[in-house]
Amino acid sequence: MRKVDHDSRREEVAGAAASLIANRGLEALTTRALAKELGCSIGVLSHYFSSKEEIVIAAFRWADQRIDLRMQEAIADDSPNIESFFPVIKAGLPLDAESDLEWRVRLNLQTFALTHGDSLQAEREKNKQFRDLMTIMIAGMQAKGHVTKQLSAEEITSVAFDLVNGMAKNLLMCPFEEREEKAEYLFKLIELLKQPA
Template sequence: MRKVDHDSRREEVAGAAARLIAEKGLEALTTRALAKSLGCSIGVLSHYFSSKEEIVIAAFRWADQRIDLRMQEAIATDNPGLDSFFPVIKAGLPLDEESDLEWRVRLNLHSFALTHEDSFFAQREKDQHFSGLMLEMIASMQKQGKLRDDLSAEDITHIAFDLVIGMAKNLLMLPLEERETRAAYLFRMIEQLRPPADPC
């Protein structure tokens, strides 16, 4: 089997596992249920993954890579400023059906990661990556005078990162149609990071 086919099939399995976790919880992810959702045998799954934990990590990465891609697309701007920071924060929140699924996977795996070492390190690695992307953007905005500098880039990053994680969890408890309104205060807080206007 060609590597591209193997990788594609692993990605398909990871996506199916992620959807199963999002819809029914981590306890519903069994090799039997996963094989049934994919229309294959358990033996076929073992060809791509050697254990359930490996499948769980793959599902986690599948969801995180999608969030990561949206954040990188939001960060990719030739003229970073506070206005371009809003889409980065928005990209990290569960405000539509796609991001809702991804966050349900992430939060199901948080508790799993606390008792499974490989998942724990995979989780921590991705959190550090997201935080690093945000720090680079904030530091760049401060350097260009587009963000207030009386707070360190590191402190702003930690505050924003922790607020997004906490808000994402709380938003999942609300109907989709209420989430934009509930999240509005976060963007009002971020607005306070705009540097004061130069006196005339």
């Protein structure tokens, strides 16, 4: 079997696992349920993944990669300023059905990670990569005079990271039609980071 086929099948399994987790909870993710969802045997699954935890980590990465891709597309601005930072924050929130599914996966897996070492390490590494990326972006905005220097880029990153994560969890509890409005105050807070004229 070619590697591209193998990787494609692993991606398909990870996506199906993510969907099960998002819609029915982590406890619903069994190899039997996953095999049924994919229309294959349990033996086929074991060809691609050696354990349930490996499947869980793959589902976590599947969701994270999709969130990351949206955020990286939003970061594509060559001359970032506060206004160009809004789409980055927005891309990280569960404001539509696709990002809602991804965040449901993330929250289920964050709980799982607390008691599973490999998953916890994957979560820590992911958080560090994202924080590093955001810190570079904010430092760039500070260097160009767009963002206050009263706080370091690392401090602003920590505040933004914690606010977005907390808000994402809270938004999942709200109906879709209320989410945009509830997220508005976060953008008002970000406005306060502008460098005074």
